[in-house]
Amino acid sequence: MVISQSIEINGYIKSKKNIENIHVINKTAKIFTVTNNKGEFKIYGSINDTLTFTSIQHKPKSIVLDKNIISSKTCEVNLEELINELDEVTVGKILTGDLYSDINNTDGDPPINFYDVGIPGYTGKIATQSERRLSEAGEFKPKMLLGLLTGGIPLNPILNGISGRTKELKQHVRMERKADLLRTIKVNLFEDFFSIHELDESLHADFFYFCEDDPDFYTRCNGTSDIEVFEFLKEKLKQYKQNLNTKDD
Structure with missing residues (x-):
């Protein structure tokens, strides 16, 4: 009876x-x-349940839960390293496919950066085109009207706010971030x-767009664990299938 029931397995990966x-x-x-x-x-x-193990750094592996695993409630799995080696080519120097070795084997000086010449530089995340445009457009705030009294009022934020350009740029930034997040989810x-x-x-792509359209998509999926x-995705798949059945009816 114990063996036939579903129990919690404590597992450990070795690699x-x-x-x-x-x-x-x-x-x-x-x-x-x-x-x-x-x-x-x-x-x-x-x-007899089948467990599969996947990772971008390891070869996929599957095991079947046998009596020993079920009885001991433990599972130790050895994963084999996935090595992506380049084919050997000859371009001036002989390249082996080992990136570290090839870098050391190449001639030429590294490009000069701002550290080499002693000037400050930006090391953060590179902004997208929409983010740069939004930053340049500025955002109108009521306190800017105080600048009318001193003659130092910034015009760009006011003009862009009135014309709706700032709102449009914010929408573009949101769309870009959601699209990038969706691509990451697909890969992972x-x-x-x-x-x-x-x-x-044939419905896979449409399903992911359905997920992206959810108002809570970015909040629920950005910066969260793969389990979350x-x-x-499970919740959205249930809704998606219900919508399909409604259309069929």
């Missing part, structure tokens, strides 16, 4: 690479989780999500 945030999926029970910074994970499973979760949640392949994003 030479980073073992945090590895996706662990019970494909049989359709459950998803990720490892912590020690490579540990907890997931429910029953005998696309294959794993649809490996346990069925949806016709996965749960959001």
Whole structure:
């Protein structure tokens, strides 16, 4: 009876690479989780359930929960490092495909940056075109009207506010950020999500646009864990399928 029931498995990943945030999926029970910074994970499973492990730094691996794992409630998994080597080519110097070796083997001086000449420079995130335009346009605030008394009122924020250009630029920035976030989600979760949640392949793109249109999409998915994003996608998939059934009716 114990073996036939779904129990919580305590697992641990072993690898030479980073073992945090590895996706662990019970494909049989359709459950998803990720490892912590020690490579540990907890997931429910029953005998003969299939667990899959995926990561951009490791080769995918699948195991079947046997009697020993279920009885001990523990699971240790060794993941093999995924090495993306370039084909050997000859361009002046011989390149091996090992980036560190090739850099040391190349001639030429590195480009000069602002540190070399002793001047301050910006090292933060590079702004997008829409973000730069929004910054240049400025934002109108009521306290700017006090500048009328001193003759130092900034005109750009007022003119852009009146014309609606500032509002339009803010909308462009929001759209860019949502599109970038959606691309990141597709890269990180696309294959794993649809490996346990069925949806016709022709509807995949439409489903993700449906998620992006949700008013809470950016708040729910930006800066959150893969598990939280996965749960959001599950909620949206349920709504999406309900909408499809309504249209069919």
